[in-house]
Amino acid sequence: MSVEVAVIPAAGRGTRMRPATRSVPKPLIPVLEKPAIQYVVEEAVGAGAQEVVFVLSDERILHHFTQGPPIEGLEDVGFRYVLQEEALGLGHAVLCAKDIVGDRPFACLLSDRFPLPGSTLLAEMADAYDGHMVLALEEVERDLIPLYGVVDAAPVGDRWEVSGAVEKPTPEDAPSNLALVGRYVFPPSIFDQIAGAAAGALGEIQVTDAIDALARSDGAVGISCTEDLLDTGLPHGLAEATVAVALARPDIAPEFRRFLRRQLAD
Ligand code: G1P
Numbered sequence: 553m554s555v556e557v558a559v560i561p562a563a564g565r566g567t568r569m570r571p572a573t574r575s576v577p578k579p580l581i582p583v584l585e586k587p588a589i590q591y592v593v594e595e596a597v598g599a600g601a602q603e604v605v606f607v608l609s610d611e612r613i614l615h616h617f618t619q620g621p622p623i624e625g626l627e628d629v630g631f632r633y634v635l636q637e638e639a640l641g642l643g644h645a646v647l648c649a650k651d652i653v654g655d656r657p658f659a660c661l662l663s664d665r666f667p668l669p670g671s672t673l674l675a676e677m678a679d680a681y682d683g684h685m686v687l688a689l690e691e692v693e694r695d696l697i698p699l700y701g702v703v704d705a706a707p708v709g710d711r712w713e714v715s716g717a718v719e720k721p722t723p724e725d726a727p728s729n730l731a732l733v734g735r736y737v738f739p740p741s742i743f744d745q746i747a748g749a750a751a752g753a754l755g756e757i758q759v760t761d762a763i764d765a766l767a768r769s770d771g772a773v774g775i776s777c778t779e780d781l782l783d784t785g786l787p788h789g790l791a792e793a794t795v796a797v798a799l800a801r802p803d804i805a806p807e808f809r810r811f812l813r814r815q816l817a818d
Contacts, residue, residue, distance in 0.1 A: 553725070555659045555678040555737055556603060557598035557652075560643035562589060562663040563609040563636040570787055577612055579663040581784065584791045588784040591666040591797075592626065599674035603630040605652050607645045609675030627628055641756025643746045650743045657681060660759075662734030664785030666793075668800050671779055674696070674735055680711070681737045684764065685772040687714055687723060688735035690781070694723045701760035702732035703767075705774050714767045719760035732760065733777050742766055 566578030573581075579589035593604055606613055606801045615632045617623065634648045646660060659674060667673055689712060692700060701719045704727035705712035718727060736759075745762035766772065782796055783789030798808045 554600045555657055557656055558601035558659040558661060559649045560592055560661050560663050561607040561642060562613055563645055565609050579613055583797050589663050589715045590663050592663050593668055595674055596661055599658060600676050605649045606633040607636050607648050608633050628799045641757040641758055643749060643757035643762055645749055647746045647761050649744060654741045657739050657757045658735040665734045665781040665783050667779045667781050673777055677775055680773055684738060684770055685766055686737040687772055687774050688733045689774045690733045690777045691729050691731045692731045697723045697726045702726045705730055714772040714774045716767050717760050717764040719758045722736060730809050733781050739745055
């Protein structure tokens with residue numbers, strides 16, 4: 553099934569990327585000459601999205617896409633946005649998009665992580681969508697479990713049947729080592745689950761709590777993410793993303809490879 557609308561929550565304060573985020577919203581920090589969030593938008597469009605809904609704290613991110621000449625490859629995309637007035641959590645951010653999304657299924661992409669351009673992960677997730685939520689999952693090391701939403705899942709062929717999820721558990725309490733990586737395909741019923749959820753981990757309205765409720769009542773499909781998702785929300789992740797994207801760029805890679813070899817030889 554194709555998923556025509558993508559929601560990209562991007563209202564975070566970016567405290568882990570200060571001082572850059574004193575003046576630039578985190579998703580506009582560039583990886584080479586392109587803001588990180590443009591990779592995320594291109595990923596969504598590559599998977600079939602025709603409409604992108606940003607959840608923002610101000611309009612600067614929207615302006616990158618809508619002011620000036622259209623961006624190549626994104627000319628036909630409808631850009632919409634909604635302001636998240638208060639930072640009440642990721643679940644609340646997703647809920648802010650409810651009036652625009654309406655009763656359509658939608659992809660949700662977190663803006664501080666993206667796979668290398670050309671990834672088929674989100675298209676595979678949209679294909680797998682049959683009315684049940686589809687979640688991208690990644691096995692993580694035990695000590696990293698408290699950084700993620702973690703699912704309860706059983707393997708079915710090369711996929712997972714997900715029966716629950718918990719946000720940022722301790723390694724002892726985690727139902728598995730399968731983490732949510734920030735790529736989701738949701739049925740519109742997720743909005744009711746979020747609206748009904750109380751504040752969870754960190755006192756925030758967590759999308760993972762709504763995922764847990766929906767997985768328990770309707771089931772959910774998990775798809776293993778076999779590619780590295782680059783994490784531009786942290787300084788070392790931004791360095792890794794820059795290196796990975798540069799090495800994947802035919803116009804930059806040959807000279808950059810030589811530069812890296814010289815650096816590593818010192
Ligand atoms: C968010 C989600 C978490 C998910 C993670 C993926 O956490 O709440 O469930 O596993 O993104 O990166 P954050 O990184 O915003 O703390």
